[in-house]
Amino acid sequence: MTTSARDPRTRVAVIGGGASCEHEVSLASAAAVAAALDPERYDVVRLTIDPHGTWFDGGDRPVGLTGAVCLLRRCDVVLPVVHGPHGEDGTLAALCELAGLPYVGSGVGAGALAMDKWATKLVAEAVGVSTAPGVLLTTRDRAAYRWSRPIVVKPVASGSSHGVALVADAADLDAALDAAFALDSRVLVEDVVVGREIDVAILGRPDGSRFVAPALEIVTDGLFDYDDKYGGQADFRIPADLHEPDRKALDDAALAVYDALGCDGVARVDFFVTDDGPVLNEVNTMPGFTEHSQAPKMFAAAGLPYAALLDLLVRDALEAAGGGRGSMTGP
Known part of the structure; x- marks a missing residue:
């Protein structure tokens, strides 16, 4: 642990931004996460990756990858809130693994597989979860x-x-x-699937247990695109209105994909619910993570509010590291 008698708080590195088209969304998620971590319990260290891949510290000073690793190694745990390629795809998990740092979220393999929509389709079909017919x-x-x-x-x-x-x-x-x-x-070119758009959020714990939050339905007129997601037009309904057999089939399919990909922590598994059952759309191992994003809203509906969810994720990452993934680092 890097905490001391002078500051007994757990030091958490929150990483945002990233060199992908999801840069701005990631900045919003990281800012929300950093602000919600209890300041009496956590000492937050902010790090940002700009669109060109340059690392900056919390004071907007460029530190480069070497400087970033030095800052990270003075932290107890890393919370990478970088969506999309060069972050969510396992690259930041790999950096933490190589540096021996405990971190929140899925590992290298799960991040890489889930980011690849074609690979995710193959995995889902292998465990009996339907996907839209498509070609690569x-x-x-x-x-x-x-x-x-x-x-x-x-x-x-x-x-x-x-x-x-x-x-x-x-x-x-x-x-x-x-x-x-x-x-x-x-x-990826896929057939259009006619069905309700319903998301499932799963939280995996270090003891192997899985918690499935109430499903969320996205009610939209046509394609649920970027403007709908972040422009405030989307109509989210929690819990989704589902008959019990349909809810169980959806939860079972989400758990099957989560486990087959090897996910950890929070993942959001998105489906189309059709007359023939759930059809997988995609999996997000680091979904949008402001308080008003889909996954946190689902956990809040289950009685786990945003700050408590973040606290649980950090504590679980530290517990998992004690069991072998990552290691506690010295000052």
């Missing part, structure tokens, strides 16, 4: 793809609905593919 395109085979019905185009490894488009007409295909390929070298 690269720049080499893009020209061979022929539109034949309404589809959704999305980058394989991106988030916050960046680069996602509903293509209802063949004339719109090229523009949608251009936007997706601008963010990733691989693009």
